[in-house]
Amino acid sequence: xxxxxxxxxxxxxxxxxxxxxxxxxxxxxxxxxxxxxxxxxxxxxxxxxxxxxxxxxxxxxxxxxxxxxxxxxxxxxxxxxxxxxxxxxxxxxxxxxxxxxxxxxxxxxxxxxxxxxxxxxxxxxxxxxxxxxxxxxxxxxxxxxxxxxxxxxxxxxxxxxxxxxxxxxxxxxxxxxxxxxxxxxxxxxxxxxxxxxxxxxxxxx
Amino acid sequence: xxxxxxxxxxxxxxxxxxxxxxxxxxxxxxxxxxxxxxxxxxxxxxxxxxxxxxxxxxxxxxxxxxxxxxxxxxxxxxxxxxxxxxxxxxxxxxxxxxxxxxxxxxxxxxxxxxxxxxxxxxxxxxxxxxxxxxxxxxxxxxxxxxxxxxxxxxxxxxxxxxxxxxxxxxxxxxxxxxxxx
Numbered sequence: 001x002x003x004x005x006x007x008x009x010x011x012x013x014x015x016x017x018x019x020x021x022x023x024x025x026x027x028x029x030x031x032x033x034x035x036x037x038x039x040x041x042x043x044x045x046x047x048x049x050x051x052x053x054x055x056x057x058x059x060x061x062x063x064x065x066x067x068x069x070x071x072x073x074x075x076x077x078x079x080x081x082x083x084x085x086x087x088x089x090x091x092x093x094x095x096x097x098x099x100x101x102x103x104x105x106x107x108x109x110x111x112x113x114x115x116x117x118x119x120x121x122x123x124x125x126x127x128x129x130x131x132x133x134x135x136x137x138x139x140x141x142x143x144x145x146x147x148x149x150x151x152x153x154x155x156x157x158x159x160x161x162x163x164x165x166x167x168x169x170x171x172x173x174x175x176x177x178x179x180x181x182x183x184x185x186x187x188x189x190x191x192x193x194x195x196x197x198x199x200x201x202x203x204x205x
Numbered sequence: 206x207x208x209x210x211x212x213x214x215x216x217x218x219x220x221x222x223x224x225x226x227x228x229x230x231x232x233x234x235x236x237x238x239x240x241x242x243x244x245x246x247x248x249x250x251x252x253x254x255x256x257x258x259x260x261x262x263x264x265x266x267x268x269x270x271x272x273x274x275x276x277x278x279x280x281x282x283x284x285x286x287x288x289x290x291x292x293x294x295x296x297x298x299x300x301x302x303x304x305x306x307x308x309x310x311x312x313x314x315x316x317x318x319x320x321x322x323x324x325x326x327x328x329x330x331x332x333x334x335x336x337x338x339x340x341x342x343x344x345x346x347x348x349x350x351x352x353x354x355x356x357x358x359x360x361x362x363x364x365x366x367x368x369x370x371x372x373x374x375x376x377x378x379x380x381x382x383x384x385x386x
Contacts, residue, residue, distance in 0.1 A: 130324070131289045138323050147323025154292040161295065162334045165288045168321040176321070 001025045001080055019083055024070075031067070034084050035095050038069070042100055047071035047080055050097065053107035055115040059141040065092040065117055082205035086117060098123040114139035146170050163202055164195055230365040234278075234304065235357040238267040241277030241301065243294060248282025248311040248343040255346035267353055274300040279356065280333075281349075285313040286326040298333045304368065306360070308334045308352055312342040 001009075006025065010016050015033055019026035029037050041047040052070040063085040071080045079163040086092035095120035097104035108119040116137035119125055126132060131153040136143055146167035152158035170176075178186045195201040242252055257264045262268050271277040274297045286294055298307070309329050312318030315338045317327035329335060336359055339352040 051208050129289075143323070145322055152291065153289060154295075157295045157332065163291075163331050165323075166327070168317060168323065168325065168327055195248055 001045070001076075002080060005148055009037075009040065009045065012040060018102055019081070021081060024079040024081055026083065029082050029084045031084045031087060031094050034067075034082075035097070035100070037082065038071075038097055038100055041071060041080065041082075046073040046075045048074055050101035050103045050107070051079070053097070053104060053111055055111050055117050055139075056137070057115060057141045063087065064089040064173045065115065067111070069097070091118065092116065093120055094119040094123075095119070098122055113137070116140060226366045226371065227259075227364060230369075231363055234365070235360040236266040237269075237270050237279050238279045238306075238353070238356070238360075239269045240267055240308075240353075241274055241280045241297070241314055242270050242272070243280050243282045243297065244284060245282070245286060245290060246311075246313060248283035248314070249345050251343045252283045252310065252349060255349045260346040260350060262350060262353070265350065265357070274298075275302065277301055278304060279306045279308065281308045281310055281367060282314040282329045282333075282335075283310040283322055283343075286329045286332075287324050288326055290327060291326045291329075291332050294329065295332045304363075304365070306336045307333055308337045308339065308349075308356060310339045310349060310352070311344055312340065315340070318342060350373045 006018075009027075013029075013033060013036070015030045016037065019028045027037075049072040050069065051072045052068075054068045055156040056066040056068060058064050067084045067086065069082045069084075071082065072078070073080075079175045084094055086094060092115075094117055096108055098108065098119075099121065104119075105123070106128060107124065108122055109124070111117050112119060112122075112125055113127040113129050114137055123155065127134065130138065133153060135150060136148060138147070144167070146166060146169070149167060152161075152163055152165060152166045158164060177183070177188065180186060184190060193202050229314070242249065244252055254260055256268060256270060267279070276281075278301065280294075280298055280301065282294065292358050298305070307329075309315045313320060314329045315335075317325050319342070321327075326332065337352045337356045341348050344352075
């Protein structure tokens with residue numbers, strides 16, 4: 001985004017502030033103005049493509065959730081990042097961009113699924129990766145990577161197999177580093193015992 | 206067929222071969238495995254390579270990949286099984302006609318592999334009984350062929366005649382139960 005464009009945009013929306021960024025131009029936007037700002041970006045500034053919708057969980061801070069949008073201009077070949085804080089920390093919500101960009105549909109479903117941000121005005125705000133009855137939002141900071149025990153999505157399969165969704169083991173096994181030495185010796189690939197033309201077969205195996 | 210299960214001397218028996226029913230049934234079954242390619246991740250690419258001209262799974266009589274579970278008798282689980290997909294895998298397994306076998310291809314299908322996370326089933330043997338596990342991430346096509354030959358050996362040892370008439374109590378099979386025991 002050129003400096004004149006940025007000045008023009010900031011003049012039009014006084015609540016817009018520049019956001020710290022190591023790559024593209026980034027802006028902070030108030031969530032109540034998000035639709036207006038994005039409409040202007042699409043129609044007047046050439047950002048005709050919504051590349052990504054995601055979110056940040058700031059854990060103990062308030063506001064806890066920030067929605068992130070990446071735009072791309074196919075005419076200017078430039079990216080732009082817009083961030084909007086969710087005002088409610090318990091039930092985070094943002095206005096849906098599905099009316100402006102068709103690509104927002106699935107991206108917002110994904111962010112809802114994994115972060116729990118509700119997009120108001122979305123035509124079909126259901127989970128996209130986890131199954132519908134899953135009770136958690138796994139990319140939140142308070143969710144353990146191993147997972148939490150819940151029933152399997154299908155009751156009949158759970159009954160026949162006696163299985164449930166169990167927390168995954170987080171230590172041990174061939175795919176986990178033992179972390180007790182330099183990485184070159186403790187990473188899984190360093191324990192490779194396969195043999196070939198250059199590496200002789202380990203003795204006794 | 207192993208020599209111990211067949212007695213044939215053309216001069217004595219003429220056109221009659223004496224053998225055991227188990228041996229004949231197993232011989233037929235092991236050389237006409239119809240796999241169901243349950244391709245869920247990158248292992249499926251190696252599975253496809255095994256079916257291609259270079260590795261040529263048809264050398265061992267199991268090239269008839271069927272995408273309908275009704276027509277298949279060996280499910281090759283090739284790839285990461287998520288908890289969401291586990292239901293589908295189990296249902297497709299249930300739809301396959303007996304006798305049926307399962308090959309867990311690769312680290313993910315066998316143990317969850319490198320995916321130690323909330324979304325991944327830690328080994329497909331938790332929901333369906335597995336006959337042969339293949340190591341590798343992904344396994345080479347040769348490794349899959351070796352596993353399929355091992356499966357053929359296993360089919361060869363089954364008590365097929367007994368299994369033709371399952372007892373009522375055995376009809377409800379649970380995951381982890383081994384066949385032919």
